[in-house]
Amino acid sequence: MQGDLQELYIAILEGQRDEAKECVETALREGVPPGEVLDVMVNAMGEVGQLFEEGEYFVPEMLIAARAMKTGMEILKPELVGADIQPVGKIIAGTVKGDLHDIGKNLVCMMLEGAGFYVVDLGTDVSPEAFIAAIEEHEPDFVAMSALLTTTMPNMGTTIEALKAAGVRDSVKVLVGGAPITQRYADKIEADGYAPDASQTVKLAKALMG
Numbered sequence: 001m002q003g004d005l006q007e008l009y010i011a012i013l014e015g016q017r018d019e020a021k022e023c024v025e026t027a028l029r030e031g032v033p034p035g036e037v038l039d040v041m042v043n044a045m046g047e048v049g050q051l052f053e054e055g056e057y058f059v060p061e062m063l064i065a066a067r068a069m070k071t072g073m074e075i076l077k078p079e080l081v082g083a084d085i086q087p088v089g090k091i092i093a094g095t096v097k098g099d100l101h102d103i104g105k106n107l108v109c110m111m112l113e114g115a116g117f118y119v120v121d122l123g124t125d126v127s128p129e130a131f132i133a134a135i136e137e138h139e140p141d142f143v144a145m146s147a148l149l150t151t152t153m154p155n156m157g158t159t160i161e162a163l164k165a166a167g168v169r170d171s172v173k174v175l176v177g178g179a180p181i182t183q184r185y186a187d188k189i190e191a192d193g194y195a196p197d198a199s200q201t202v203k204l205a206k207a208l209m210g
């Protein structure tokens with residue numbers, strides 16, 4: 001790997017936001033193709049996910065790495081659009097109605113973006129109607145729902161029922177997660193997938209894309 005790109009890789013891995021921004025700017029100025037710059041960042045985030053799974057990194061390290069990636073992506077995004085690089089897939093994400101927890105959901109969104117997905121984040125306290133409107137507008141591959149409260153997790157099932165009633169359930173794959181969610185619960189409400197953390201969400205989404 002070229003020196004600048006090596007530096008970019010390390011900047012993402014260590015969560016150095018300013019360095020990541022500078023490295024992306026330098027690489028683009030020197031004529032490195034945007035797709036190649038993206039690959040370096042995606043690979044670095046892949047290693048971040050790996051380190052998290054191995055217990056070497058914890059949530060704070062993952063968050064700062066994801067933020068560095070986001071900063072780099074802000075510079076890169078206009079170039080990528082110009083280069084006409086297709087996203088891996090499109091995802092609508094939100095924390096379900098009544099629930100204001102968003103740290104985990106944001107991390108999931110950042111890691112998915114890091115892996116090359118186009119993410120539309122609807123924020124927190126998202127009603128079934130808002131999910132449906134977003135599906136109709138964006139035609140995503142996935143809907144990712146997060147819930148942190150045992151009192152709001154039933155709203156995932158309610159949302160899936162609402163998607164069925166609106167006739168859009170089969171057009172998307174539904175992913176669910178959040179501290180109280182289990183695979184068993186995901187099966188019960190007929191979600192298409194569950195993952196316990198952001199890194200495994202990326203693997204799951206990629207696997208479901210085929």
Ligand code: B12
Pocket residue numbers: 059098099100101102103104105107108144145146147148149150151175176177178179193194195196197198199201
């Ligand atoms: C931070 C926090 C808050 C903050 C939220 C700030 C924010 N912007 O998010 C504030 C202070 C606002 C808050 C408020 C409340 N909270 Co709170 N909160 C927490 C706390 C301490 C940490 C949650 C967190 O961010 N974890 C870190 C992230 C990274 O982990 P995560 O969310 O689990 O996400 C990971 C995975 O679950 C997964 N994931 C998450 N989403 C998704 C989605 C998909 C699709 C997939 C595949 C995976 C996935 O990937 C993530 C990254 O690896 C937890 C305790 C805990 N240990 O969980 C309590 C906790 C969740 N809160 C709790 C409670 C009770 C409340 C309040 C009701 C308190 C009150 N009486 O007002 C309110 C509710 C407000 C509301 N309506 O939502 C309880 C819930 C208990 C229960 N049985 O439901 C907990 C468990 C604390 C406790 N032990 O009592 N809270």
